[in-house]
Amino acid sequence: MTISNVSNQLIVPVTLWGSKSPTHCVSSLILTNDYRTIITGCNDGQICVWDLSEDKKSVDITSITFSGENNILRYFCNGYYAEILVINGLTLEIMYTLNSKLSPDWISAIHVLKPTKSQEEVVIGLSIAGIMKVWTLIGKEAPTSIPFYENESKPIRCLNALHITCCFYNQRTLLIVCAKYWQIYDVGDFALLCSVENRRGERWSGGEFLSADRVIIWSDVGKSYLYKLPIHCLTDNQEFRKPNTSNLPYLYATLCIPNDKRLLCPPAMAFYNLGTLDIDELALAVQIPKVVIRGDSYGTVSLWTIPDVCNWDLIGDKVPEIAPTMQSSLSNAWKSMQASPCGIIDTLLKSIDDQPHSSSHSHSKSHSSSSESYKLTSSVYIPALGRLVCGREDGSIIIVSANQTIMLQLLLGRHLTYEDWPHHQILFGHSGRVNTLLYPHQLEDRYEIAHLVSGGVDFSVCLWDIFTGALLHRFSVHAGEITQMFAPPKDCSPRILNCICSVASDHSVALISLKERKCVMLASRHLFPISTIKWRPLDDFMIVGCIDGSIYVWQMETGHLDRMLHGMAAEEILNACDGNTSMNTSGDRFVNPALHLFRGLRHRNLAAIKQAAVRGLHNISAHLQQQRLDVIDASIRSRSNPLLIQGLRTNQKDQESHILFFDVEALIVQLLSEEYDQLSPNTLESRGLTSNLEYKRYTEMASSPETQHKFSGLLAKMKDTAENAAQKIQAKAESVGFKNVHGDISVGFHRKTSTASNATDDASSASGGRSNSLQGKLAGDSSFTSEIHMPMEIARLLMSLLHAWGLDPDLDRVCEMKLGLLRPLRPVCFGQISKGGHMSLLLPTYLNRLDEQLKSKLVKSSKPESGKTSVSRTKPDRHVKIVSTLPSNIQMEEEMAQRFTSKLHWEFSSALSTNHLMSLLAMTNTMITMQNGTTFISSSFAETNRRRLIRKLSRQSSQTTVPSSGAIVPTPPSTLMNDDDNSKQSPENKKQIRDGWAVLGALHCCLLGELIKSENFKRPMIEILARRWQDRCIEIREAAQGLLISELRLAGSKGRRAIVEEWQAHLPNYTESIPDANATQNAHSNSSGGVGGGVPIPSVGGHRSSTTIHHNSQPHSMSNSPIPSPISDSNNIPMNPENNNTNIGSDGEQEDEDEDEMQAHLTSSIKTANMTSGSEGRRRQATAIILMGVIGSEYGSEITGIESSSSSNTSKSTPPPRPPRPGEANGNVPKKLEIPLTHAAGRRKSLIEGFGGAGNYSLARKTSKALAYLLLAPPTPSLPYHTSLRRAAIDLIGRGFTVWEPYIDVSKILMALLEFCSAEGEPTIVPSQQFGLPLTPVADSSRTARAAIHSITEVRPSVFITTLAREVTRYNTMQQQQQSLNFIPNQTVLYRARPEILKNLEYLIEKKQSIVYDLIIETTDIILYCLDQNALKTRGLGELFPTICRFQNVTYCTSSKRVAVGASNGNLAIYELKTGKSQLIAAHSGHPITACAFAPDGKHLASYCAEENRVSFWLTAVGLFGLGKSQTQCVKWHQSPPMPETVRQLGLIKSAKLVWVSSKLLILLFANGKEHRFTV
Secondary structure, eight states: OBOSSOTTSOEEEEEEOOSSOOOOOEEEEEEOTTSSEEEEEETTSOEEEEEOTTSOOEEEOOOOOOOOGGGOOEEEEEESEEEEEEEETTTOOEEEEEEOSSSOOOEEEEEEEOOTTOSOEEEEEEETTSEEEEEEEOSOOOOOSSOEEOSEEEEOSOOSEEEEEEOTTTSOEEEEEESSEEEEEETTTTEEEEEEEOOTTOOEEEEEEEETTEEEEEETTSOEEEEEOOGGGOTTSTTTTOOOSSOOOEEEEEEOOTTOOOOSSOOEEEEEEGGGSOOOSOSOSSOOOEEEEEEOTTSEEEEEEOOOOOGGGGOOSSOOEEOOSEEEEHHHHHHHSSSOOOOTTHHHHHHHHHSOOOGGGTTSOOOOSSSSOOOEEEEEEETTTTEEEEEETTSEEEEEEHHHHHHHHHEESGGGGOSSOSOEEEEEOOSSOEEEEEOHHHHOTTSOTTEEEEEETTSOEEEEETTTOOEEEEEOOOSSOEEEEEOOOTTSOHHHHTEEEEEETTSOEEEEETTTTEEEEEEOOOSSOEEEEEEEGGGTEEEEEETTSOEEEEETTTOOEEEEEOHHHHHHHHHHHHHOOSSOTTSSTTSOHHHHHHHHHHHTOHHHHHHHHHHHHHHHHHHHHHHSOOOBOTHHHHHOOSEEEEEEOSSTTSOOEEEEEEEHHHHHHHHHHHHHHTSOHHHHHHTTSBOHHHHHHHHHHHSOHHHHHHHHHHHHHHTOOHHHHHHHHHHHHHHTTOOOTTOSOOOOOOOTTSOOSHHHHHHHHHHGGGHHHHHHHHHHOTTOOOGGGOHHHHHHHHHHHHSOTTSOHHHHHHIIIIIOOOEESSOOEEEEEOTTSBEEEBOGGGGHHHHHHHHHHHHHHSOTTOSEEEEEEOOSSGGGOEEEEEEHHHHHHHHHHHHHHHTGGGSSOHHHHHHHHHHHHHHHHHHHHSTTOOOSSOHHHHHHHHHHHHHHHHHHHHHSSSOOOSOOOOOOOGGGOOTTSOSSOOHHHHHHHHHHHHHHHHIIIIIHHHHHOOTTOOOOOHHHHHHTTTOSSHHHHHHHHHHHHHHHHHHHHHHHHHHHHHHGGGOOOOOSSOOOTGGGTTTTTTOOOOTTOEEEOOOTTSOOOSOEEEOOOOOSSGGGOOOOOOOOOTTOOOOOOGGGSTTOOOOOOOOOTTHHHHHHHHHTTOOOOSOOOHHHHHHHHHHHHHHHHHHHHHHSOOSOOSBOSSSSSBOOOOOOOOOOOTTTTTTOSOOOOOOOOOOHHHHHHTOOBTTTBTTOOHHHHHHHHHHHHHHHSOOOSSSOSSOHHHHHHHHHHHHTHHHHGGGSOHHHHHHHHHHHHTTTOSOSOOBOTTOOSOBOHHHHHHHHHHHHHHHHHHHOHHHHHHHHHHHHHHHHHHHHTHHHHTOOGGGSHHHHTHHHHHHHHHHHHHHOHHHHHHTHHHHHHHHHHHSOHHHHHHHOHHHHSGGGGGSTTEEEETTTTEEEEEOTTSEEEEEETTTTEEEEEEOSTTSOOOEEEEOTTSSEEEEEETTTTEEEEEEEEOOGGGOSOOEEEEEEEEEOOOOOHHHHTTOTTTSEEEEESSSSEEEEEETTSOEEEEEO
16 A cells, blocks of 8 residues: 655554455465465555464565575566566666567567576577577676677467476476467477367466476466376486377376365466475474465465375376365454454444434434444544544444544553443435545635535435534435545636535536535536546636546536547646646736736726735735744644544455554644643743743844844834735825725735635635534534544554553553553554555454463463453552453453563564654653643643643634634543542652653663563664654654664674674765865756745855755655765775874773674664665665764764863863753753763774774764765755755764864864854744754754754864864955955855854853863954944943953953953953954963953053963053054063962962052952052
8 A cells, every 4th residue: 555745754554454354366476485474466456474484374464575696686577568678676777678680579478597507597588479589698797778689589389378487407398388278398499399288168377397297287267287297208218309199298186175166367376396495494394395375366375285296196097186285365364363353443333233223313224133233335534623434334424533432442441431432423314335425624624614525325425514413415416326526626616616526436427516505517428437537727627537548528617528539639638637736826926016016007907906015015024924934844734633544445345444644743743832832932941942032142242233223124114014005005096096996995914724715705704604503513512522632642542552561560550650551452453654655554363373372371260151251450549540341352352462562562573663662752752841741641631632622623713614703612531531630730740750751761762672582572773763863853853863872882882883884885985075065056056945945055265155045845854865976085095193093992892791682683684785776875875874973973983082171282081971952951851861972981992993993994084074075065956955864964063073073174064054053044933952843944954053063162162263263364354355355244154153153152161161261362253253343342342242251361441442362372462343453462471361451541451470470561552643553562560479379279260350440550359369459
């Protein structure tokens, strides 16, 4: 099954199959080489896997993966064409073709023969006309477009061959099977040796050689015949090739099924000679060399073992019939289960069918006396209401709460004891099977929210009121049963917009108006069944395509048949409909409004002037909204729902199964959206979710108040209201002679979700009178408890199903009593969605493995005289007390569920374990971050959900066609109500709840493998985790990162080495030079548009380019993020700087004993192939970069450590732990589950070769080059500007900067990161790392870049300061020559990133004072550049940036507008803010300056050096009238008393300071309180 638009999302599918098995018509089958699995395929696209290891039946549905020897696999494909295509098995690309020179014709059968004594391959092909052709290949042909022609060709009398095979034992005889006969040929000259015609009523379909003298031939009725060949067909016999017509092949056995039913279609047959396969240690009592497998139309798989028959046993008149050794089917497997698989409403159906129908429903069918319920034939899920609508075979329709019925089927709780639960409605209106259901409002908002449409086998379409259950109207316009219903597109005429389209089996199509209650158009002249319907709404055409290729073009308004076409003309029209998308819905949306205004003035049309005003003001408002970019990605709220229910039925006769799709990202978004909606901006700021105030403070530092005032005035002018503008246009129109005949001009702005079309307005006005009645329906019907608007219940369902129950009893009790989770009632059939949208589902028949183990245990414990067993579960907490009476079969299913959740759940698939662990950890992190210790059992949860529901319903009702004027108070679900719970939780209880969530996450992240203790435990796949490293959802992102780091830690050093060895081959190589963005800006200026407008191309070392690149929409993960083709690196030489090899320990590795077992599971899942396709190769390259980046960041060799506090040189100490996220330092935000980073002491023990092991740094160099390329490369169609892959490179550069630093250009890296930080412009909010909602691509990249810069600032503060100081100096130099260089200072990266630079410098001053003191002049250069010069002159340095004034060697003079800084090398820097110049003085002979201060009049500057014990006075002299250069001279100095040792130990920063009492008197104040006075 293929699911569209969800392949990149984190989806957890769960299947409810129902009590009856689906049909499976086998069309092909294959047996795996280990004789343990049979894989069958079906015509409807299903692939079923049958387990033979324990003679068990259907186990799983999955996809098939092939592999070949030496990673070389080729497919030889033939069909209805004259060529044989040779396809690469890994890339699926055509390598070359085998063509025919003589008599080319369709190739009906081929066989590839590999001679034993030759390396060549012989391809034997037989054309449909009976011409044998032979191609000889050497096996090493390179891909080419030149065809290979046959080496030999010979005509034989064999037409329409179905199968051809060569004898494996002698490679001399050839078997050819046709429908009417099978023949044996000599391969040498293709001479006919013998021939046997088909049996009466049968046709041959295939065959194989059993041995050199025996063959097996099977027919289309499912029988196989064993023949012994005559002696003249045996190559080792003397009679070989001697003509003997009387000696024919002898039939000695038949393989058939006794009392076999008549098959609907020919079965799939296959023969396997296991003796020729490499099978080691088969877990079988008897090794079977030859088997025949049959799969038929009833889904039955039969297996025969072919016995070895001696020659003397062949004598006899009666041919023996051999029955199959093994036989099974899906239906038999379903029946053999102790407990029948549950459907989505099976429990409800039993209670409904047990009750007799009321007299009011006498028109419906009487209830059948049989115990079986009527099948579900159709269903539709309504996410807006949380209702599941199911149609039945008897014509009834059941409406039930989806969450409640899922809980009833899958979870154990008090709800099992309720009699009238779940709440439901039953609708009776059809006299037969309900074929299709449609809820139009879910597709388009223009339809009534209360309308439900159903189509049945009784030729009728019924319109229902879903709230009251009333039948509003019955449409009987078709002459056949209704098969499909859907809504027309939104661009149709207003009358058609109120219609739905219905298709019937009589080949008719109708447009039924739900508003007018009549049929608008009936198209019933189609001669063949309808295959497709397409629309041309702008031309008022509906195009109906039939299965014969013809199309009918109908006019929707008039109902006339415009034309009927066939052939190429029909295909062209259908293709034109595909390209006719509704991009220009309003027609003139992209036209300049000034043009309409000019036309209106010219023609004196007041209506045109009004419309031009509306369009112009709308464009202005849109432009204003674009200036402040939205940070939160709002697309996900409208894109998907946290829970979707899809019906699954491939055969019309099957009952409908259901698949539950839990969208983890959408669920997290809804939870956090409702959480954040309740918080004010100040609360968000205090909880560390946003940094708006901090960002505003730094922005005010870098921006001038005058500039802000001018900008706000400009915005105020642009934000002129629409009414005032309309009045001005009206006044202008009246002044030139226009009159407004329709009254005043009114201009309205519509929300994005509202529709402004006339049809919608008409529908809204028409339904306005029914608003109060609709609210009465919603509020009065207790069955419509709207708990579906509370995503907490969906989260409860998901987490209860994913939790590993039974591993930790104490944690299970906490989950039930404190967290409110429920135990599973029965094992769950999970599923998996591939990256291509294909889905694999688990069948419930795997429970047969548990039946035998639990059956004897339950029989001994249960009472034989009672039909039911009372099971009492009493917990010490009053909130989770469960007392229920369960039948014995339910009790057995519960025991199976416990066994399943504790072990089998994690033994199926590594991909399944990965997705489930990511989902559970993401949900756990979400619950931790939510306010008030979120749990599923508190009464405050129900009350909060009630308030959330009222707000959400009020918003929804305002956006739909049915307005609402009052609040709707829903009834909370009874399962979540708790009368004993207090309304408010104590802080201790909140802490316990958060601790419970944290322990739950830690068990699944770190301890799951240890607790399961199974050899079959499937560990998470590291490649999937790597691709989710920068997922759009921050909760999923952190879950993937935590799991990946945990798996790398558990793998040990050996396992990590194995991972590196497997993935380093896919790591691309890049040259030293990074492509300049400016050089390629013209080539990429037309890239695809996306969210957030345009962002300039990052240009390092220059001004901001005027060319903008539009952002692409943000992908979910790296699964679809392409990577450019690598450039060959000729300088791939390991770089070993001298400072890298010092202090690298050579201690022995001390790993745990179980690390070898951990790495065995890890390395088994990362086998790669050398030959991959283009997209797969790029995906592996991206994955390799992420994996190498993570391993290098976490376990790579430490190049250098934290800077020493005494000098600017770096020391080889341990790296610091992860910097705290905003808000964590205050203790306001609870910590999520995080894996601590490995310190350098542990890294030295686990050095990996390539990252410092054995002195080899080649991998560190290659990885750093790849990460730098991803960061600095200009945006291209293959690598857009804001993608998850580029964002992952940003994150990994920040994490492992100490490892990558020697191999990258730090200046370019920092400038690129600052470019990403400033790419947002002026955001609406500044989210922190704790902000959980998905952000726009621009905002997410900006947040990641801010975190990376913060990490670099923390681990390499000296590098950060010195690099920015050099850039500031270079930019100041360029600014002085801006006219000659065409340089715009306000558009540089440094100018736009000033707030971010100030933020990090303030952090360094607070946390790394010693390092900042050593680089105080460089720091001051950066600060003075970033601060606004006008504000600095007026407010002063101490008021504008008070953090830097903590250093006593930094002083500012308000009178002279000068700044003086004393450096650690004895230099004294003086900055003239008026002129923008500075001077450097060697003041104290290389000794650090302890303090300095300006005199109040600004004439003198005093400096104090504790090392020299000297106080110096400096006088700055300027020329007349301020002209000439200023000269600073030392006019006087005094010897000061030595600093006490106790004061010196406090450090140079806090030891002493200078205080001017007057313009002539100076006081030297020590930290111990002693004062010393000096005069000038």
